[in-house]
Amino acid sequence: MLGQPAPEPFDPQVLRLYSVLRRQGIDPKRHQGWARVRRGVWVKAGTWAGLTPEQRHAARAHALTLVCDPDRSWTFTHETAAAVWGLPRIEPWPDAVRTLVVGTRRRGSPGVRPTPGLDVVAEVVHGIRVTPVGRTVVDLARSGSLPTAVAAADHALRHGLCTRDDLAREADAVPRRRRGRPQAALVVDLADGDSMSAGESLSRVQMFRLGVPRPRLQVRHEDAQGLIGIVDFDWDGAVGEFDGKVKYRASDGDSAAQVSEVLWREKKREDRLRARGRVARWTWEIALDQERLGAVLAAQGVLPDPRASWFDLGQRRVG
Known part of the structure; x- marks a missing residue:
C-alpha cells in the first residue's frame, strides 16, 4: 500500500499505578527513570519519550480508566477517541481527555473535559470505550x-476503519440547526481514501479554500522508459508533491554511497516528470500557510478558477 502505514496503538500494559510501584x-x-501520565499513573521515561503525541494522548485516556471509579464507564469522544483509533491530527494534541456526557453536564476530573453530546453505542478499542470512527470524525x-476532520476522514477511509456511507449517516444524524452540521457535511464531501498522509489532506483543504481545480490523487506517470512514479496531486500539465524532502531520505545506517544513490534516483525521477510538465x-511549513501554498501552485500554473467545481452536481449534501 502506498503512503504511511497505520500507527501502532498505544499499549496500556506499560502503565504502572503509583500504589503498586511504592509496594515494590x-x-x-x-x-x-519514570514519567507521570496523570495523578496516580506512571510509565518508564524511556517509553514515554518514544511515544508519538497521538499515543501520549491515548495513554492519558487509558490512565484515567485505571484510577477512576470502576462502576463508572467512560466513553471517550472527539480528539481522545481519535487518538485511540489512530486518526491523525493537524493541530497539537490537547492535554485533557474528552469524555461523552449525555444529558446533565457533569463536572470532570482533573485533566478531563466532559462534553455533552448525542447518545451513542460505544465501541471497545484496546480495552476502553470510544465513539465509533464515523461518529468521531x-x-x-x-x-x-476542517483540516483535522478531513485528515481523520481520509485516514479512516484509507485504512477501512469506516465507509463513506458511515460518515454520511453520522452527518445526517446531526439535528438541523445544530452547530457544525454544515462543516460535517463538507467533510463527507471532501473525504478521499486516496490521500496518503495528513499532510496531503491538509494540502487538499488549502487547495479547496484557494479555489484551484480539484486535483486527481495518486496518478501514475509513465514515459518511454516506463513508470516514472505515482504523484500525490495531478492537474492537466502539472503535478504536485507534498513534503518532497521525505522522498530524498535514505534509511538509517545507509552509507554515503547509498545516500548518494537515493538522491540521484529522485533527481532522475523529477527530471523525467519535468520533461512531461510542471512540478x-x-x-509542512508551506502547507500550513494557505497564501504560500497558493504561490507555489501559481508558479506552476495551478491558479484559482471560479468555474472549478469540487463536487459533482447532485452529490449528496446535508442541509
Whole structure:
C-alpha cells in the first residue's frame, strides 16, 4: 500500500499505578527513570519519550480508566477517541481527555473535559470505550478545524476503519440547526481514501479554500522508459508533491554511497516528470500557510478558477 502505514496503538500494559510501584519499593517521584501520565499513573521515561503525541494522548485516556471509579464507564469522544483509533491530527494534541456526557453536564476530573453530546453505542478499542470512527470524525468536524476532520476522514477511509456511507449517516444524524452540521457535511464531501498522509489532506483543504481545480490523487506517470512514479496531486500539465524532502531520505545506517544513490534516483525521477510538465513541491511549513501554498501552485500554473467545481452536481449534501 502506498503512503504511511497505520500507527501502532498505544499499549496500556506499560502503565504502572503509583500504589503498586511504592509496594515494590519504587518511588517514581524521586526517580528520573519514570514519567507521570496523570495523578496516580506512571510509565518508564524511556517509553514515554518514544511515544508519538497521538499515543501520549491515548495513554492519558487509558490512565484515567485505571484510577477512576470502576462502576463508572467512560466513553471517550472527539480528539481522545481519535487518538485511540489512530486518526491523525493537524493541530497539537490537547492535554485533557474528552469524555461523552449525555444529558446533565457533569463536572470532570482533573485533566478531563466532559462534553455533552448525542447518545451513542460505544465501541471497545484496546480495552476502553470510544465513539465509533464515523461518529468521531463528525464530532471533530463539528467542533474543530476542517483540516483535522478531513485528515481523520481520509485516514479512516484509507485504512477501512469506516465507509463513506458511515460518515454520511453520522452527518445526517446531526439535528438541523445544530452547530457544525454544515462543516460535517463538507467533510463527507471532501473525504478521499486516496490521500496518503495528513499532510496531503491538509494540502487538499488549502487547495479547496484557494479555489484551484480539484486535483486527481495518486496518478501514475509513465514515459518511454516506463513508470516514472505515482504523484500525490495531478492537474492537466502539472503535478504536485507534498513534503518532497521525505522522498530524498535514505534509511538509517545507509552509507554515503547509498545516500548518494537515493538522491540521484529522485533527481532522475523529477527530471523525467519535468520533461512531461510542471512540478510543484512543498513541505509542512508551506502547507500550513494557505497564501504560500497558493504561490507555489501559481508558479506552476495551478491558479484559482471560479468555474472549478469540487463536487459533482447532485452529490449528496446535508442541509
